[in-house]
Amino acid sequence: MEHFISINQLSSDKIMQLLDSASSFQKNSPTFSKQIFAANLFFEPSTRTKMSFIVAQKKLGLEILDFQADFSSLLKGESLYDTVKTFESIGADVAVIRHEADDWITELSTGINIPIINAGAGKAEHPTQCMLDLLTLYQEFGSFENVKVVIVGDIIHSRVAKSNALALQRLGAKVYLSAAPGYEDNSLDFPYVTIDEAVKLCDALMLLRIQHERHDTQYKTMDYLENYGLTKQRENAMRNHAIILHPAPINRGVEIEDELVECSRSRIFKQMSNGVYVRMAILNHVLKEWGISK
Amino acid sequence: MEHFISINQLSSDKIMQLLDSASSFQKNSPTFSKQIFAANLFFEPSTRTKMSFIVAQKKLGLEILDFQADFSSLLKGESLYDTVKTFESIGADVAVIRHEADDWITELSTGINIPIINAGAGKAEHPTQCMLDLLTLYQEFGSFENVKVVIVGDIIHSRVAKSNALALQRLGAKVYLSAAPGYEDNSLDFPYVTIDEAVKLCDALMLLRIQHERHDTQYKTMDYLENYGLTKQRENAMRNHAIILHPAPINRGVEIEDELVECSRSRIFKQMSNGVYVRMAILNHVLKEWGISK
Amino acid sequence: MEHFISINQLSSDKIMQLLDSASSFQKNSPTFSKQIFAANLFFEPSTRTKMSFIVAQKKLGLEILDFQADFSSLLKGESLYDTVKTFESIGADVAVIRHEADDWITELSTGINIPIINAGAGKAEHPTQCMLDLLTLYQEFGSFENVKVVIVGDIIHSRVAKSNALALQRLGAKVYLSAAPGYEDNSLDFPYVTIDEAVKLCDALMLLRIQHERHDTQYKTMDYLENYGLTKQRENAMRNHAIILHPAPINRGVEIEDELVECSRSRIFKQMSNGVYVRMAILNHVLKEWGISK
Structure with missing residues (x-):
């Protein structure tokens, strides 16, 4: 069970498998038998990526927790780790994160028990x-x-x-x-x-x-x-x-x-348009791999 | 198939028909057999109109894409056309737009393939x-x-x-x-x-x-x-x-x-209260006219 | 029928009853037979409390109206009373409010016909x-x-x-x-x-x-x-x-x-985690007491 952080972590087979899932989700969406919560934590402006994730999540029937980075406890100086841990504690099953730091994932490498999907890490990865x-x-x-x-x-x-x-x-x-x-x-x-x-x-x-x-x-x-x-x-x-x-x-x-x-x-x-389908595939993959959906 | 931009574009008969729909939706909401996405693009502050549209959309069972104009690619200087086209591309079936320009609709008059509902155009129309x-x-x-x-x-x-x-x-x-x-x-x-x-x-x-x-x-x-x-x-x-x-x-x-x-x-x-019902009627009308719902 | 404003208004028996409900909601959520709208009006930054209410509301199957205090008619100088009355008028069944004033509830003590849940009143109560x-x-x-x-x-x-x-x-x-x-x-x-x-x-x-x-x-x-x-x-x-x-x-x-x-x-x-369950219990209690759910 890994976070979805970098394309480098995926084998070529896994990439092809995700592309095939994405293509199939263009026609039919998988459905899950229980309520699953996705938290979207965007610490940088984003229309396209964030909205694309939201459409993907809604097509999968997920519940969405939409974090407003500009109007929140960040103003009180809370760390990224504590913010993510908060979402885990209140019931998020998966977290989608974009942050301006290149290496924000490092801060989350231990202690977080839900899968994280990288929606943009500074100039480093997307x-x-x-x-x-x-x-x-x-x-x-x-x-x-x-x-x-x-x-x-x-x-x-x-x-x-x-x-x-x-x-x-x-x-x-x-x-x-x-x-x-x-x-x-x-x-x-x-x-x-x-x-x-x-x-x-x-x-x-x-x-x-x-x-x-x-x-x-x-x-x-x-x-x-x-x-x-x-x-x-x-x-x-x-x-x-x-x-x-x-x-x-x-x-x-x-x-x-x-x-x-x-x-x-x-x-x-x-x-x-394709962005929605690959994000559905990635969410579905991660939820399955972590045993959150069946 | 037209965008819903001005009251002047509607015949008196059409107005009366929408008013009758609105009255009937006060008692019962129509339901749609598929997932339909409504994008709300508000480029000006609004509680009443935006929330009224949201209640109308939720009563119709629509999925809502809520665009935050103050925290988005607008900061990157994207045009209104490209923003709307983005929402169309990721799956919006209808766009509800408020913008401070009187004539924003002009920019969208060609190239957009989803219906647009005017939720306020500068000082011009509402x-x-x-x-x-x-x-x-x-x-x-x-x-x-x-x-x-x-x-x-x-x-x-x-x-x-x-x-x-x-x-x-x-x-x-x-x-x-x-x-x-x-x-x-x-x-x-x-x-x-x-x-x-x-x-x-x-x-x-x-x-x-x-x-x-x-x-x-x-x-x-x-x-x-x-x-x-x-x-x-x-x-x-x-x-x-x-x-x-x-x-x-x-x-x-x-x-x-x-x-x-x-x-x-x-x-x-x-x-x-009536605002919710007329917006349900308008959304329903536009979705039917464009063949999005049946 | 009272608003849920202060812990002092609750008898010890009622507190224990809410704690027992909260514990039971940890396993099973009650469901309501009709569409119920909850308006979240947060006039102060909050991740934890707001998101916790949102998870509680989604677990209860409520529809959520999420008010952005920084991007709204507040900019036009609208009073708290008029804002809440607006949400009541467009269909909110319950309002969850946080505001920096200690005594905001006073302004709402007459004229509002939906239950209000205090999500933080200045330094006074939470x-x-x-x-x-x-x-x-x-x-x-x-x-x-x-x-x-x-x-x-x-x-x-x-x-x-x-x-x-x-x-x-x-x-x-x-x-x-x-x-x-x-x-x-x-x-x-x-x-x-x-x-x-x-x-x-x-x-x-x-x-x-x-x-x-x-x-x-x-x-x-x-x-x-x-x-x-x-x-x-x-x-x-x-x-x-x-x-x-x-x-x-x-x-x-x-x-x-x-x-x-x-x-x-x-x-x-x-x-x-417990915050979600007590908020489910409080929402459920208030909705029942006001005859909104059965």
């Missing part, structure tokens, strides 16, 4: 986002074998670039990176290509959100799009079957030209 | 408030024909005055306005009367909330009540059967004397 | 916390007769010290107080002992949260723990069967040494 990216690629190509994926954009500040790259490689994909000067992460052992090379070679272009405000080197919005982003001209150069992904929220006109957001190659909103 | 005012009058008088309604107060800043006046006129009522100097809206083609004339002639006195802070001309609270508000003395001059409405929240002692808020003529809290 | 403390002691000792309880810490700023002391005395317990200079409440007619005397004589040590920020006299954290708090050395001096209680949130290292929070004597997280 495994449910990774899983929904994988599901979207899997639905498209039926396999990861030799699928060419280029991860493009603010690599250094992304909490999905690293785990996506490693997971995709493990599953058989060919992974490339593309970043403006200053946006690279040199700790990652994948080849860098320019955006113009990227659009020509890829089966899937995985754009990341640009976080200009976190950088010393500032690019002007238009310059960024022209030099490093996905313009319509570049989109024209993509192979027929190639698709576009983006974790959203999107900076329209920065990493991608406005009109491409809903173009026929775009799987951006499909990724969001 | 059709569910209008519907609950209509229901309260209809329950009282059994018809709108020749019912004399005076809309009193901060006409220029009200998002209900205009649509209420037009809808009431269309349904056969006689509409008058009454406002302190500076509070009139001269774009409305209805006769103005003084508050002393108003109380004597009306069947229903529809008070509006005064928003002193939005005006250049400031009235002192007591002066306002004495000269333009509903004092006990004026209430005494009302006809026996005449009633008082107010959309709330009430400035007690400003537009109405404190003790009159729950007097026998007051339908103020009944309006709130 | 009867559901008192009930969960009582349940924890009752489970431990099977009776209150001659159980020696020392209430330790920031007596003057506690909203539970006074009501707990009086209720325990009424039920047969022997109550003592222990406080650092400046933290006493001399209006309470119970003997004061030092912390060193307390640990030796007590069956239960009921620690309170220290609120340094509310005091003129400031203690340094380490000084406070050494001189007035529960250190491991003092814990060693406790009788074999003696237990530790704390309402939480805990200032680890201030009123209690960090490692003692989850020691074998600690009932701190059990208190939280």
